[in-house]
Amino acid sequence: DTAVSQTPKYLVTQMGNDKSIKCEQNLGHDTMYWYKQDSKKFLKIMFSYNNKELIINETVPNRFSPKSPDKAHLNLHINSLELGDSAVYFCASSQFPLSGRRDTQYFGPGTRLTVL
Amino acid sequence: GQNIDQPTEMTATEGAIVQINCTYQTSGFNGLFWYQQHAGEAPTFLSYNVLDGLEEKGRFSSFLSRSKGYSYLLLKELQMKDSASYLCAVREGGGADGLTFGKGTHLIIQP
Secondary structure, three states, rough: OOEEEEEEEEEEEEEOOOOEEEEOOOOOOEEEHHHOOOOOOOEEEEEEEEOEEEEEEEOOOOOOOOOEEOOOEEEEEOEEEEHHHHHEEEEEOOOOOOOOOOOOOOEHHHOOEEEO | OOOOOOOOOOOOEEEEEEEEEEEEEOOOOOOOOEEEEOOOOOOOEEEEOOOOOOEEOOOEEEEEEEOOOOEOOOOOOHHHHOOOOEEEEEEEOOOOEEEEEEOEEEEEEEE
16 A cells, blocks of 8 residues: 555666656645655755646756656656766655645655666 | 754653754745654655644644744654654745755664
């Protein structure tokens, strides 16, 4: 009964490769997110997406792109991987937030990406 | 810019009480969250405050003062399993944007 799932859990790859991380949620949520957690454990938003808008953190390189085939999935594609991309990537989901409304984000288990 | 500050590390004793503080300066405010993260695991939701005051939930309580840009997480009757990182996060907007996290407080519980 996993609410938010990600695959793969671990990903080891060479510099310059292109890779994808998949995320699925079965909570019926409207909004999904990708976060990056670096080696210092700092969790930072990369993208948030629902059927109306994609919000991109301006610090994210355009080598990263989210792709959503449907409301329950938000995959992360990374082109031309670099050493600095090594991190743990977390997917999350929430109900579409309305002003003043509780909006808890539920996180997936994370994907540890290592670029060699 | 956005700034969320928490202590990097705290140590407490099993059975005791600990308070983890968080101060924030963000461009907007639409709620403050506390998450717990054990090593190698995903963050899990602990509490949410959007109005001033105290929210209590079992051994955990969270307080918010919007005028001071300040929150704390209070953990009572500490257990060894409470050893984890505690992340303070602010939701700035009302649209489909994500959370802005602090760098987390690593809490060590000693017997």
